[in-house]
Amino acid sequence: MKVGIVQFKASVNKQKNLDKITSYISKAASKNATICAFPEFMMFYTNSSQSAKQLANESESITGNFVSQICKSAKENQIQVIGTIYEKSRKKDRVYDTSFIVDTSGKIISTYRKIHLYDALGFRESDKMTPGSKIEKPVNTSIGKVGMMICYDLRFPEMSRSLAIAGSEVLIAPSAWVKGKSKEEHWITINKTRAIENGCYVIAPDQTGNIYCGRSLAIDPYGKILLDMKKKEGIGFVDIDLNLVEETRKVLPLLQNRRTDVYSTLKI
Structure with missing residues (x-):
């Protein structure tokens, strides 16, 4: 089972x-x-000068044109x-940072609103966003049972563990990881750790350019980096083997x- 990871x-x-x-979908x-x-x-880049009201005005519903075209x-x-x-x-004047999964019939089968807003290291996403209120159940996809996270969620092991316990075989974390001191080291270490401690694949497509570091990753259940897209825009491919999830969780339970x-x- 092959997954395309877009950076x-x-x-x-x-x-x-x-x-x-x-175009990437077709490719x-x-x-x-x-x-x-x-x-x-991926909808659009918003810089620090864009006000919360301007961002809210540009946002759409999950049934709006942007998602409908996808x-x-x-x-x-x-x-x-x-x-x-x-x-x-x-x-x-607030928006949700939302991820979604679409099936081959064009139907949205899952949506997740980011629960951990990036109020850290000089950023305050809560100035423009409102957090989601629940972790979505893993959903069956062509590459296995997928648990959804978004970017800063990766720093909270309770979330990935909850998704793994709920049956996730693959954690997918769309991200826009901001550049900064030791940030790429954090990014790689955290993604590897989430995979190792839960015995699952971690797929983390990342933004590159602007203020973001790139380095989109795919990690296998034993912590091996299968794909590191460095800084270039493009699409990478990784094969997912669910037998490896089963085997890893058996030898490292x-x-x-x-x-x-x-x-x-x-x-406490």
Whole structure:
């Protein structure tokens, strides 16, 4: 089972990005990928000077034109797609950072709103965004049972562990990882760790250019880097073998060996 991982530099122009996205979908399908995964903020690049109101005005609903065109492309190319949008919210001048999965019929089969907003290292996503309120259940896809995360969520091991316990065989984390001191080291270490501690694949498509570091990754269940896209825009391909998930969890039974009967004895 082959997954296409897209790394690109989003412009401020929504239509230009949409054209690029549908082109990548077609390219992934032509290479016999069964699913194509895109980075966070693929809808458009928003810089620090863009106000919360301006961002909210540019956002769309999950059934708006941006996602609808992606659904159409998924159906035409008979490929599943994982993407992201700035989704309208009921809170004034705030948006959700939302990921979605589209099946080969063009139907949205899962949506997830980022719950951990990046209020750290000089950034405050909460100034423009509102957080989601739940972790979505893993969903069956062509590459296995997928659990969805977004970028900063990777820094919170409770989330990936919850998704693994719920049955995730692949964690997919669309990201826009900001450049900075030791940030690439954090990025690589965290992605490898999430894979190792949960015995699953981690697929992390990332933005490149602007303020982002690139380095889109695919990690296998034992922590091996299968793909590192460095800084260039483009699409990479990785084969997913679910037997490896099963084998890894058998020889390294971290989920099974948890001591949930003891953890609660720590009084805080």
